[in-house]
Amino acid sequence: MSETYDRGSVEDFGRWREFRSGMWAWIFHKFTGWVLVGYLFTHIAVLSTATASDPAVYTDTLHGLENLLVVRVLEVGLLAVAVFHILNGVRLLMVDLGLGLDSQDKSFYASLVVTAAITVASVPTFLAGV
Amino acid sequence: MAEYYSSFERGGVRWLLQRVTAVFLIGVLAFHFFLLHFVNHAADITFAGTQARMSQVGYFATMWLFLVTATFHGVNGVYNALVNQGIDGTAKRAVGAVLTLASIALIAQGTRVALAMTDLL
Amino acid sequence: MSTQIEQKETDEEAEAETEIEPAEQSNQERRLSEKRARAEANERQRREREAVRDADNDIRIKVFRYDPEVEGKEEPRFDDFRVPFHKGMTILDALIYARDHYDSSLTFRHSCRQAVCGSDALFVNGQQRLGCKTQIADLETPVRIEPLPHQDVVKDLVVDMEHFYEQMQAVEPYFQPDDLPEGEHEEQRQTPENREKVKMSTRCIWCGACMSSCNVAAGDNQYLGPAAINKAYRFAMDEREGENAKANRLETIEQEHGVWRCQTQFSCTEVCPKDIPLTEHIQELKREAVKSNLKFW
Numbered sequence: 001m002s003e004t005y006d007r008g009s010v011e012d013f014g015r016w017r018e019f020r021s022g023m024w025a026w027i028f029h030k031f032t033g034w035v036l037v038g039y040l041f042t043h044i045a046v047l048s049t050a051t052a053s054d055p056a057v058y059t060d061t062l063h064g065l066e067n068l069l070v071v072r073v074l075e076v077g078l079l080a081v082a083v084f085h086i087l088n089g090v091r092l093l094m095v096d097l098g099l100g101l102d103s104q105d106k107s108f109y110a111s112l113v114v115t116a117a118i119t120v121a122s123v124p125t126f127l128a129g130v
Numbered sequence: 131m132a133e134y135y136s137s138f139e140r141g142g143v144r145w146l147l148q149r150v151t152a153v154f155l156i157g158v159l160a161f162h163f164f165l166l167h168f169v170n171h172a173a174d175i176t177f178a179g180t181q182a183r184m185s186q187v188g189y190f191a192t193m194w195l196f197l198v199t200a201t202f203h204g205v206n207g208v209y210n211a212l213v214n215q216g217i218d219g220t221a222k223r224a225v226g227a228v229l230t231l232a233s234i235a236l237i238a239q240g241t242r243v244a245l246a247m248t249d250l251l
Numbered sequence: 252m253s254t255q256i257e258q259k260e261t262d263e264e265a266e267a268e269t270e271i272e273p274a275e276q277s278n279q280e281r282r283l284s285e286k287r288a289r290a291e292a293n294e295r296q297r298r299e300r301e302a303v304r305d306a307d308n309d310i311r312i313k314v315f316r317y318d319p320e321v322e323g324k325e326e327p328r329f330d331d332f333r334v335p336f337h338k339g340m341t342i343l344d345a346l347i348y349a350r351d352h353y354d355s356s357l358t359f360r361h362s363c364r365q366a367v368c369g370s371d372a373l374f375v376n377g378q379q380r381l382g383c384k385t386q387i388a389d390l391e392t393p394v395r396i397e398p399l400p401h402q403d404v405v406k407d408l409v410v411d412m413e414h415f416y417e418q419m420q421a422v423e424p425y426f427q428p429d430d431l432p433e434g435e436h437e438e439q440r441q442t443p444e445n446r447e448k449v450k451m452s453t454r455c456i457w458c459g460a461c462m463s464s465c466n467v468a469a470g471d472n473q474y475l476g477p478a479a480i481n482k483a484y485r486f487a488m489d490e491r492e493g494e495n496a497k498a499n500r501l502e503t504i505e506q507e508h509g510v511w512r513c514q515t516q517f518s519c520t521e522v523c524p525k526d527i528p529l530t531e532h533i534q535e536l537k538r539e540a541v542k543s544n545l546k547f548w
Contacts, residue, residue: 059178
């Protein structure tokens, strides 16, 4: 048999303009998933150091973190990531139950829009008093 | 592909648990966010407040379940993402072992932290 | 042709000189030559008319070329062809024109040209499509034609389909009834409702577009793929097969690299040229597997 040309096994991300909604949903869900898992481990680690000794350490650590603007901004990012993962997750649950398969692409766009709306609406609360 | 697997290795259990934990997490994560960013502002949290909340058994139990389900959902998600990417053989078993250990460690440490936040210990 | 006629004329002229009845022969020969001249003139005019009509209506196609056995084609490249457009032209028509008029080494699979053989699945303007079923008029020019992604390219637009066929065979894609009906001439009956349920899943033409579009199939080589799982669905849901056969089929597809790998990306459903709701079928099989496993008592 003659040689074959191996064009690689993973979808070429250079062709992202050709991606459809279902593919974007899969990519975003994976990305937000990794971020949330990373956060979970980090969160427990931070709380571990904060609860190591006396209560004042806990309060001071948290206040210290919350005073940093970058932490506040990251929290808004965390909210966006979590909200998208939840909303798209609900969409996936619907698909798994076989409901609304005809509008699965519309429901993806809806989750993006609602995520954006909730994130923007929460910014005042999150950045208050920094 | 059509190797015969034992009847105990059906992939359906983890798939189902991923969905079940997902449903639980939707509620609990939203609740957690709401409580700690909207009802109480994160910047105003004190140890006293945390201790008061965590000392209520119902709340403590919910938070502990939150820890366990989130760990399973997240780590199982990571494992599946890697299997989809095509890891196989030794690498797969190694990753599986590491992820299992990491989950156990996370739950153990999380439990210790949770207990340290109460006045029960 | 014209040289033949000339020869014939000279032959007959020579013959006429030596023949006894020159008048009749030259009359017949004159009639025939006039007829030929008329036919040639008509043909010429027809071609000129067509050229004028099509001159404004050329479309450009860019075709992926690769041939490991030919120097100069060992590195993949894109060849540009200008093809006269006619109403109703499909990608396959354009490729055949390019092959017949410009480069007869252009290689691609095709057979029925009516979307039933599944030979000509291609990657056109960034999406998997069937060549004989896709209208050029529906596409943005220049039309970019490539072989199916995620598969090894053998030559030009021909990909290695072996892996796809292996996955299809792995689900035993043939009818396996538990028992045959009594009596030699008894039919195996199926209700219209049951037929309706499996109808869409029977339409698969094994073109491979779905598997090529699936990211999970691209990453995980052991994944059965949407076409194979759909085939399993077609038989598992067919009431004529019986409970045992269904249980066996479910066992095959509920292995780790079966239905559970599907991440509901929906690309397969979108590209299927026979409009089979593949994701829906896979989801239904997942639910079936969960339900049958829950009954562990």
